[in-house]
Amino acid sequence: FIPDRNVRNALYRAVLRGVRVRVLVPSKSDVAVVQFALEAMYESLLRNGVEIYCHSGPMMHAKTAIIDDRYATIGSYNLDERSRTKNLEVTISVDDEAFATYVRRWFDRDLETATHLDLYEWRARPLARRGIDAFRAWPDLYSYLSWRTEPVTSLVAEIRAAADPATRIVLIDLKDGWLGGVDLAAVGMICDGAILCCYSMEPDAVSDLMQAGRTALGPEKYLGAGFRVFYPEVTSAEALAARARAAIDGGADGINFYNYGLIPQRRLDWVRQAIHGLRT
Numbered sequence: 001f002i003p004d005r006n007v008r009n010a011l012y013r014a015v016l017r018g019v020r021v022r023v024l025v026p027s028k029s030d031v032a033v034v035q036f037a038l039e040a041m042y043e044s045l046l047r048n049g050v051e052i053y054c055h056s057g058p059m060m061h062a063k064t065a066i067i068d069d070r071y072a073t074i075g076s077y078n079l080d081e082r083s084r085t086k087n088l089e090v091t092i093s094v095d096d097e098a099f100a101t102y103v104r105r106w107f108d109r110d111l112e113t114a115t116h117l118d119l120y121e122w123r124a125r126p127l128a129r130r131g132i133d134a135f136r137a138w139p140d141l142y143s144y145l146s147w148r149t150e151p152v153t154s155l156v157a158e159i160r161a162a163a164d165p166a167t168r169i170v171l172i173d174l175k176d177g178w179l180g181g182v183d184l185a186a187v188g189m190i191c192d193g194a195i196l197c198c199y200s201m202e203p204d205a206v207s208d209l210m211q212a213g214r215t216a217l218g219p220e221k222y223l224g225a226g227f228r229v230f231y232p233e234v235t236s237a238e239a240l241a242a243r244a245r246a247a248i249d250g251g252a253d254g255i256n257f258y259n260y261g262l263i264p265q266r267r268l269d270w271v272r273q274a275i276h277g278l279r280t
Contacts, residue, residue, distance in 0.1 A: 001023065001025050001038060001063070001078065001079065002038055002041070002078060002079075003041070003079045004079075007079050008041070008044065008045070011045070011048075011050055012048040012049070012050070015048060015049035015050060016049075020051070021049070021050045021051065022050075022051040022052075022053065022111070023045070023050060023051065023052050023053070024053045024054075024055055024107065024110055024111065024114060025038060025052060025053070025054060025055065026054070026055055026059055026060070027054040027055060027056045027115070028059075028214075028215055029059070039133075040133065042117065042122055043119075043122065043123070043133075043136070046117065046118075046119040046122060047119060051116070052116075052117040053110075053111055053114035053115065053116055053117065054114055054115045054117055055110055055113070055114045056113065056114070056115065057110070057113065061076065062074060062075070062076065063075060063076065063077060063078065063079070063091070064103055064106070064107065066100050066103050066104050066107060067100075068100075069097065069100050069101060069104060070095065070096070070097050070100050071093070071094070071095050071100060072093070072094050072096075072099055072100040072103045072104075073091055073092065073093045073094070074091065074092055074103065075089065075090050075091025075092055076089045076090055076091060077089045077091040131176075131178040132145040132146060132178050145178070148181035149178070149181050149182065149183035149186060151181065152180075152181045152182050152183070152187065153183055153186045153187055153190065156169070156171065156187050156190050156191050157190050159191075160190050160191055168192045168193075168222070169190075169191040169192050170191060170192055170193050170194060170195055170222060170224070171184075171187055171191055171193075171194040171195070172194070172195045172197065172226065173194055173195070173196055173197070174196070174197050174199070175196065175197070175198070175201070175209050177196075184213065184216040184217065185216045185217070188216060188217040188218065188221050192221060192222055193217060193221040193222025193223055193224070193253075194213060194217060194221070194222070194223060194224070195223075195224035195225070195226045195256050196209055196210070196213050196223070196224070196225060196226065197225075197226035197227075197228075198225050198226060198227055198243060198247065199228060199233050200232065200233045201243065202243075203242045203243050203245070203246035204246070206225065206243050206246040206247050206250065207246040207247070207249060207250035208250070209225075209250070210223065210225060210246075210247050210250030210251045210252045211250050211251055213251070213252075214250070214251035214252075222253050222254070223251060223252050223253050224252055224253060224254045224255065224256050225243075225244070225247035225252045225254075225255050225256070226255075226256045226258065227240060227243060227244065227255065227256070227257055227258075228258060228259055228260065229257050229258065229259050229263055229267045229270055229271060230259050230260075230263075230267060234270070236270075237269065237270040237273045237274070240257075240270050240271070240273070240274045241270075241273055241274040241277040244274040244275075244277065244278060245277060245278060248278060255274070255275075255278075257271045257274070
């Protein structure tokens with residue numbers, strides 16, 4: 001669901017006429033760039049009175065719509081110009097109250113388990129999730145932050161082009177990489193994935209970072225968590241094991257343990273315990 005401007009304006013006009021417009025979208029798209037495009041529209045949709053519900057079940061690519069409990073559509077059409085003019089789509093439209101009521105039951109059933117997206121909660125989401133979108137209210141600053149991502153993305157593209165095709169190119173970055181000009185979703189479309197360093201982060205924060213990274217990269221790219229095995233970031237074997245578990249549970253494919261210099265023998269025991277905890 002990535003409606004173009006004409007469709008969005010039609011939805012806004014419907015709200016102004018007193019129509020209740022409810023949209024059910026997946027909590028996480030299996031295509032990262034689609035997820036970012038959709039989330040970029042949430043602010044405008046919510047501000048103009050469109051109700052958004054996030055479905056946490058299996059990813060479904062079918063699109064349905066019910067209008068006035070009489071008119072219903074089911075198919076693959078995405079309500080955008082590309083879908084209309086370039087893609088091969090199939091959609092059926094039925095003008096029948098009985099059929100619309102049947103489809104409405106599906107919709108209502110899914111709404112029961114969906115999460116209602118509130119405008120103020122959306123605005124208050126963590127900065128790691130908002131990234132440069134947090135600065136849209138300042139067009140010049142937002143434009144500058146967007147421009148800063150281009151050198152990083154183009155550099156990764158040059159490395160990818162120069163490397164042997166069999167070489168895996170993985171970006172190593174920190175939380176809030178956008179501060180350094182990294183657009184993780186854009187970079188992820190070029191390279192093979194990313195390792196996000198989780199310095200001094202408690203398990204909940206590690207899990208949140210991995211979830212944000214997975215959303216940006218999509219399901220097919222490698223996502224790793226990086227832990228420096230020494231003070232002050234990690235103070236015990238138990239702390240390291242808890243953070244490693246949180247990373248995997250949050251969507252990481254692997255863990256990178258390292259240090260600035262040689263890792264002492266006792267720290268290798270910490271790594272061993274953390275790995276053992278992931279296997280049990």
